[in-house]
Each structure stands twice: as C-alpha cells, then as structure tokens.
Amino acid sequence: MALLWKREFLINVIWIMILLIMGLAFNIWNINRQINGLTTTAGRGEYFKANTETAMKNTLQEIFQEKRLTELRKVAAASRIGLEGKLFFVDSLDGTMLASPDPALNDSTNLGVGGERQQQAFERIKKAVEANRGETVGANYILRDSERDTTNMRFGVYRLDDELGWIYGVVVKDEYFESIKNKLYVRIKNSSLVVSVVCLLSLMLLYLLFRQYLGKQQDLQEYKVAMSSTLAGVALLEEDSTVRSTNKRWKELYGDMYDGRKLVDISSYPFIKEKFDECKRENFASYRNQGLKDGELISSSVTLTKYSIDEETRIVLVSTDVTQVVETYRAVAHDFISSLLGPQLVIDSALMEAAKGNLRPEETERKLYEIQDHIIASQNYALAIYSWGKHEAGDILDKVEKVALGNIITRVVQLLNSTFIAHGVEVYLNIHEEIIIQTGSRSLEAVLRNLLTNSVRAFNETTRDRRITITLERSGREAIIRVEDTGKGMTAAVHDTIFEETNTQVGFGAKIIRAYMVRVGGSVSVEKSIIGEGTTIAITMPIA
Known part of the structure; x- marks a missing residue:
C-alpha cells in the first residue's frame, strides 16, 4: 500500500489514464464518424464493402452448395441466413423469382412484382454475375427512382450457378444498417461511460496527489518553523547519517563541524552507530553525550527520531543542553x-x-x-x-x-x-x-x-x-x-x-x-x- 502514495507512481498512473482517455475519445470520434456515414448511400456502400461483403460471400458460398429448390425456398422464407436485415433469394436467368423471402412471390417475375425499376435491378445483377462466372460478386441497385433516399438502395452479393442457370443472392435491407447504427450507439455509450469513469478516477488521483503535495509542504513548513523556534539543537540527517541541515541553536552548540559529514564518523559518542541503527530499526533512540565547549563540560540529552519528510526517510536529531537543567x-x-x-x-x-x-x-x-x-x-x-x-x-x-x-x-x-x-x-x-x-x-x-x-x-x-x-x-x-x-x-x-x-x-x-x-x-x-x-x-x- 505504501507504493500507492508515492508521487512518481501516481503521476505514472495519471499519464496512463490520460492516454487511455485520448484513445477512448478517438474511438468515440471514429464510431461517430461511422454513424454519420451510415446516413448516406455512399457511406453505407463503404461500410458494406469494408465490414459486411466478405462475411456475406462466405454465407452465400455455403448456401450455394444446396441445389434443391424446395430447400432453398425454405431458407429464403425462414430467414435462416444469420443477421437481422439480410434477405436471400434465387432468380432464374429470365427473371423468374424461384426462391423469395415472401413465399407468395415464388415463380413470379421481377418485372411483374416490382415493375421496370426492379427489372432494371435484376438486369444489373445478371450482367455482374455473367461477367464473373464462378465467382461471388458484390453489387448494389436502386428499387425506386430516388437515389437520395437511402431506403431505396440495396447492397448485396451474388453468384451464378451455370449448371442450373440460377442466380443466388443475399442483400441487406435498411433495417440492417439501422441495427448497425444502434450497435454503434451502444458502443459510444459504453465508451463514454468508460471515459467518465477514467476521468473521475484521474480527478481522484489528482486530488490525492495534490493533497499529498500540500501535506508534504505543510509538514516541511511545520518542521522548518519548529526548527527555528525551539531552543534545542536540531539536525536533519539522511539515512546514512549525513547532516543535511541544522538550526540556529545547533550552530551555537557545535558550529559547522558536522555540516555535510556523517555523524557516525565524527561523533564523540562511542555507541553512535548502534544508536543510529536502533533508530532506523525502531524509529526512535536516545542517549546522553558529553563534550567540551570553550573549556567547559557540556552534557546533552540526544534523541533520534525517524520521519518521512518530502517522501524520503530522514532522521531528526534533537540535542538538548542539560547543563542548564539545574x-x-x-x-x-x-x-x-x-x-x-x-x-x-x-x-x-x-x-x-x-x-x-x-x-x-x-x-x-x-x-x-x-x-x-x-x-x-x-x-x-x-x-x-x-x-x-x-x-x-x-x-x-x-x-x-x-x-x-x-x-x-x-x-x-x-x-x-x-x-x-x-x-x-x-x-x-x-x-x-x-x-x-x-x-x-x-x-x-x-x-x-x-x-x-x-x-x-x-x-x-x-x-x-x-x-x-x-x-x-x-x-x-x-x-x-x-x-x-x-x-x-x-x-x-x-x-x-x-x-x-x-x-x-x-x-x-x-x-x-x-x-x-x-x-x-x-x-x-x-x-x-x-x-x-x-x-x-x-x-x-x-x-x-
């Protein structure tokens, strides 16, 4: 748990979350672009070509193995070809509807059912499959006169059976693209929810980081104020006992002799290393020390206390001159x-x-x-x-x-x-x-x-x-x-x-x-x- 509060760790986590938010935002933008594209005929054509055509060719290839008209009519009528909005049909080369999604239209002609526009659509499909015999091809056609109305456009894949003279086809209706749009909307909703959660977590981590920073600054300020106000000699030591900073009273007692040097190397107290190790192990240690200053014997009461200051372990040494106690x-x-x-x-x-x-x-x-x-x-x-x-x-x-x-x-x-x-x-x-x-x-x-x-x-x-x-x-x-x-x-x-x-x-x-x-x-x-x-x-x- 201690690692969680390290400033560097929090900063790295926040950077990861920022990159994640950027990735999710790009994903939302891309999905929204796809949704906007599905509102136009050209956009639907691009989406069909990129995301649907290959899968539909595979589907048609499986159905193409079936040569019995009765079974093909069942497939067309029962819509057993998979996704919502897809229709399967079989036409003869003369335009007769052999297997239609609507069984009542079986054995009718495209011209008789849909008029001249549907007959033109059939002729376009026929021309495409005859030009690519033995292959499954993609093509689109218009059912009515308006090309601006996306509901008039049909996209599909087709294949010619040369042996029987049949044209197999799978087309997608308007409902198919609407279902795709709905699924994309769900993805946007989910992505937005994830972005919101990640943003909230990022704000919480930023708040914790800011609070931690303020707390450290307050601890340092309190420490500096206390060092300057106490009449005891105070020194801030690093973990290796190097004297990092001292207060005014310490200077009066010992001068600059300890500055930047390791206390365990120059202290006159014989057991200073043992006391220093005890402090690092137990968080606290104390001892009495004596020395000469200006020819007079000075007795000091010394405490060593381990603290975490500015995210680093420090030893606070407090030396109190006890010769004035009497x-x-x-x-x-x-x-x-x-x-x-x-x-x-x-x-x-x-x-x-x-x-x-x-x-x-x-x-x-x-x-x-x-x-x-x-x-x-x-x-x-x-x-x-x-x-x-x-x-x-x-x-x-x-x-x-x-x-x-x-x-x-x-x-x-x-x-x-x-x-x-x-x-x-x-x-x-x-x-x-x-x-x-x-x-x-x-x-x-x-x-x-x-x-x-x-x-x-x-x-x-x-x-x-x-x-x-x-x-x-x-x-x-x-x-x-x-x-x-x-x-x-x-x-x-x-x-x-x-x-x-x-x-x-x-x-x-x-x-x-x-x-x-x-x-x-x-x-x-x-x-x-x-x-x-x-x-x-x-x-x-x-x-x-």
Missing part, C-alpha cells in the same frame, strides 16, 4: 514556592480571625474563593512549566488539528470562572463568528490561560471597574483574538519588549505565548496600554 529547576522551585505563599497567607489570616471569633460566613466564602484562585494559578503555572518543558525538549513535530476558536475561548473562560469571581472581574465575550484554524488545542488553551491570568493580575486593589473583554474576529485570511482589560496598564518600555525574544526577564507565560505564535505562523503584540486605563493584547493566527 538552573531551570532552581527558577521553577522559586516561582512555585512563591505561588504557594498566597494561599498560605490567606489560610493564616483566616485562622487568626477564627481564633478571635471575627470570621463571618461571608468572610469565610471570600477567603475560600481566594484560596481557590491561588490553587488555579498554581495549576496554570504547572501547565505552563509542562508546555515550556515540551518546547525546550524539542517536541517539534507535534500534530495539529482543526479547532474552533470560539469554543476554545469559551472553555478557557469557564475554567477560570472562579478566578474571575474571586477578583470581582466581569468577562465579556464578543465573538463575531466561529473561526476554524489548524493548531493544537491544548497549546492554544495554555496561551489563553496565560493571557487571561495576566489580565486578572493587572487590577489594583483600588480598581473598581474590573472588566475583561475578549473579541474574536476575522481579518482576511487571519483570525484575531483581542484581550482587553481595564487594569493598571504598562509603561511603554515594558509593553514594547514584553514579547520580544531578547527579553529574558519575562516568565514562562510570555515565553509560551511567543513560542506558540512562532510555531503557528502568527504574531502577538500589545496594541495599546495606558497607565491607569488598561491594556489590549492581540494575537493573530492564520485561518485553516
């Missing part, structure tokens, strides 16, 4: 502990108020909402860490699917509902229409959770008008999501650089948003931010 763990631990301080303070405050007897039911409910808000914030932080970890680890060929943006936005708002309640925030949805894009739904949800959580944190304790408005709209071939809050706003220095790659002061949330936008070919920006009035952030994504 530093990352430290930052994660610090941020996670900070996220737990909030609920701890709320619980301590509630216990103190309860000990004094000052904890009223409404105050208890408010503090419970605060605790729940902090728990949700911690969950979002954990999800952000997970998403960023996947990105850093080089999860570059994650599959995408068609998702409805309106549904994703509504689901995220529902998930954060308790956070909005705890902070007294009113959320307004302004979804003009449902828009479908190609993306990973969980990645998009992580982006929206971060945007909305940051918007909630933008409100001061003194802010009374706490509103977040989420707008979804279409602009050409792009979908735009705007998140507008009435919070404290940002300074120009902050909102101009918050989503820039060079900004290392932002947290995981901004990094996830930025990486996601690069991945889907979109963009994120601060449209406006005014101190004391609020901020509007817009993300733009291509529509599927």
Whole structure:
C-alpha cells in the first residue's frame, strides 16, 4: 500500500489514464464518424464493402452448395441466413423469382412484382454475375427512382450457378444498417461511460496527489518553523547519517563541524552507530553525550527520531543542553514556592480571625474563593512549566488539528470562572463568528490561560471597574483574538519588549505565548496600554 502514495507512481498512473482517455475519445470520434456515414448511400456502400461483403460471400458460398429448390425456398422464407436485415433469394436467368423471402412471390417475375425499376435491378445483377462466372460478386441497385433516399438502395452479393442457370443472392435491407447504427450507439455509450469513469478516477488521483503535495509542504513548513523556534539543537540527517541541515541553536552548540559529514564518523559518542541503527530499526533512540565547549563540560540529552519528510526517510536529531537543567529547576522551585505563599497567607489570616471569633460566613466564602484562585494559578503555572518543558525538549513535530476558536475561548473562560469571581472581574465575550484554524488545542488553551491570568493580575486593589473583554474576529485570511482589560496598564518600555525574544526577564507565560505564535505562523503584540486605563493584547493566527 505504501507504493500507492508515492508521487512518481501516481503521476505514472495519471499519464496512463490520460492516454487511455485520448484513445477512448478517438474511438468515440471514429464510431461517430461511422454513424454519420451510415446516413448516406455512399457511406453505407463503404461500410458494406469494408465490414459486411466478405462475411456475406462466405454465407452465400455455403448456401450455394444446396441445389434443391424446395430447400432453398425454405431458407429464403425462414430467414435462416444469420443477421437481422439480410434477405436471400434465387432468380432464374429470365427473371423468374424461384426462391423469395415472401413465399407468395415464388415463380413470379421481377418485372411483374416490382415493375421496370426492379427489372432494371435484376438486369444489373445478371450482367455482374455473367461477367464473373464462378465467382461471388458484390453489387448494389436502386428499387425506386430516388437515389437520395437511402431506403431505396440495396447492397448485396451474388453468384451464378451455370449448371442450373440460377442466380443466388443475399442483400441487406435498411433495417440492417439501422441495427448497425444502434450497435454503434451502444458502443459510444459504453465508451463514454468508460471515459467518465477514467476521468473521475484521474480527478481522484489528482486530488490525492495534490493533497499529498500540500501535506508534504505543510509538514516541511511545520518542521522548518519548529526548527527555528525551539531552543534545542536540531539536525536533519539522511539515512546514512549525513547532516543535511541544522538550526540556529545547533550552530551555537557545535558550529559547522558536522555540516555535510556523517555523524557516525565524527561523533564523540562511542555507541553512535548502534544508536543510529536502533533508530532506523525502531524509529526512535536516545542517549546522553558529553563534550567540551570553550573549556567547559557540556552534557546533552540526544534523541533520534525517524520521519518521512518530502517522501524520503530522514532522521531528526534533537540535542538538548542539560547543563542548564539545574538552573531551570532552581527558577521553577522559586516561582512555585512563591505561588504557594498566597494561599498560605490567606489560610493564616483566616485562622487568626477564627481564633478571635471575627470570621463571618461571608468572610469565610471570600477567603475560600481566594484560596481557590491561588490553587488555579498554581495549576496554570504547572501547565505552563509542562508546555515550556515540551518546547525546550524539542517536541517539534507535534500534530495539529482543526479547532474552533470560539469554543476554545469559551472553555478557557469557564475554567477560570472562579478566578474571575474571586477578583470581582466581569468577562465579556464578543465573538463575531466561529473561526476554524489548524493548531493544537491544548497549546492554544495554555496561551489563553496565560493571557487571561495576566489580565486578572493587572487590577489594583483600588480598581473598581474590573472588566475583561475578549473579541474574536476575522481579518482576511487571519483570525484575531483581542484581550482587553481595564487594569493598571504598562509603561511603554515594558509593553514594547514584553514579547520580544531578547527579553529574558519575562516568565514562562510570555515565553509560551511567543513560542506558540512562532510555531503557528502568527504574531502577538500589545496594541495599546495606558497607565491607569488598561491594556489590549492581540494575537493573530492564520485561518485553516
């Protein structure tokens, strides 16, 4: 089955179908030409000469062996000579009809039955057979005066029996040519049906080829975008381990030393060939490698994954510098502990108020909402860490699917509902229409959770008008999501650089948003931010 989807195979099949269609079209044209020819006397004569005369001569030759008039009359009367529209007769040299298809005309004369025109036809036949004694000859004659009327013309073959003085003849009537035309029409119908089926199959194969081509282009585009966006070092290898292309991070780690060379020949890892063979066999392999860079020991986590890219087998090597893992763990631990301080303070405050007897039911409910808000914030932080970890680890060929943006936005708002309640925030949805894009739904949800959580944190304790408005709209071939809050706003220095790659002061949330936008070919920006009035952030994504 794999061969079926090869581009070269599909192209060859399509060429064969095109040639078949051309052959069938020529056949239809030729049949139609024959049908048109059968509408004229000259055309019928040509068709009779080319397709019928020889067979009729053979038929007449068989009948010619019969010398008994009674049997010949039975043959003529019973039409036992084969195809529809053919008539057999026997005349004497003086014009007497010895054996006629109509038994009532036996022993009559051609002159008496058909008049002068039929007598002239008989004389023409007689002259032809006498000039070709011992042979079966073909001839035609006219029954009535009009030569334009094809029904007046008779085509046939004849032979003279010198011993008995009899003329044997087989002629075709108009019905014979009509039956031939009907059969040709059936052939045209069948050929047209075959052409239609072949055209349909060709279109289906062209569609599959086009879809395959677009799919390959999309896979390549996703691969290139992912290679450029991930912070892991990525190299694309051929089956013999030759390094075909690398990303920016790989260049930073290893420079150009691997370009165009076989990895199994120059890698410092002693078991690289075994790992490479394992990847080709099992589609995946991994190992840890160590090396020196600028005098410092670098430890890398390496994965090898086999893919089919642009109809060729490729090995994607992802090398992640794990010397920074400890530093990352430290930052994660610090941020996670900070996220737990909030609920701890709320619980301590509630216990103190309860000990004094000052904890009223409404105050208890408010503090419970605060605790729940902090728990949700911690969950979002954990999800952000997970998403960023996947990105850093080089999860570059994650599959995408068609998702409805309106549904994703509504689901995220529902998930954060308790956070909005705890902070007294009113959320307004302004979804003009449902828009479908190609993306990973969980990645998009992580982006929206971060945007909305940051918007909630933008409100001061003194802010009374706490509103977040989420707008979804279409602009050409792009979908735009705007998140507008009435919070404290940002300074120009902050909102101009918050989503820039060079900004290392932002947290995981901004990094996830930025990486996601690069991945889907979109963009994120601060449209406006005014101190004391609020901020509007817009993300733009291509529509599927």
